[in-house]
Amino acid sequence: MRSWDSMEDFEAFLDDGGLVEPDDDMPDAYREAVFRFIELHANSEYMGGLTERDWIAKAPGLTNKLTALAKTQDEIGHAHLLYMVAADMGVKTRDEMTADLLAGRTTFHNVFHYRAHSWGDQIAIAYLVDAAALASQQAVFKNCSYGPYKCILRRIIAEEGFHMRNGEELLLKMAKGTTQQHEMMQEGIDRWWWPSVQLFGPDTRPDDVLLRWHIKSERNEDLRDRFVQKMVPQLTAAGFTIPDPDLHQDPETGRWVSGEIDWDALKAAIAGRGPDSARRLNDARLAWDGAAWVRSALDEAAAVPA
């Protein structure tokens, strides 16, 4: 077990590119902050997996159903990995994390507090939300100081890459489709553009410990800006519009500048007051209760001596 005499020593270790392992005697504040961050990530993957699951039956055609199935397995798989890493930090057990999520005591990303109305919405999620999530995860992976988190992020990022590629494929198909398909896709973009932009969060505060302790490697505003620079030309080229009347190109730099971002919408969603928060959480509770027989069967199997 490694230990550090002071926070200064610990931070010097982190600044030097040091990786913290679960057995290390890390400062409590670091343990707490990293745990909260991984728990939020785990909750979000889990809630995202349940959303994806809704589309296995509704996705049009066998290929899209198979993709929805694979994505559901991936997202739930990511939640599994993340909950294991979080539980090993010794702050909360996995059961406590599940109980807190289902009781609304902990949070998950804003984008899972909205309803996916149509197949167009589902593609917008695959394209915009997955791209935003992937960009954030890559920025964490790049310089992540907590070893086990970094290890599983590598895997998560590889799989999210498949999802994003699939999202772009489907978006381009809709772009070349019938007028009706084009309109459905535009409606999806209109509904999901702002939640995706808000996913990055407000500008990073100068005293953000996640940045200082090398969990995040980039500021929220930089990641958000890169997302806008990448997405605006892609969507425009595919014949779609962005639901931001104030979006314009800076005449000098050529960079896209967003209109004002409604941070109250982000805060409300994360606090569980989003347009679809109640139904989503209720669905998660139903899924959990519905699988109670599986858990009790596993417990019984565990109780039988080998």
Place this chain on the structure above:
Amino acid sequence: MKTYEVFLKRPGKDPFIHVGALEAPDDDLALSFARDCYTRRSEGDQMWVVAREDLLVADPVELEMADRPHRHNDGALLRDLRQAGDQSAS
């Protein structure tokens, strides 16, 4: 439920690499869950699943102490000797 650690090996010369952990009630289900969780896209052609309680874990501080400077050769002395040789030859 028991905690298991999962190791994967890709075809070829790569060593087994630790990829993560999982919870399972028994060994058979641990293997099955590990396949579901870690090898959905042929991430390895061999897999070890080990109960965490069966792993012998070394102390990292002792590991560090096993390293000794005399086992390394950074080439500095050799460089000096070669330079000295060059100078005496000229």
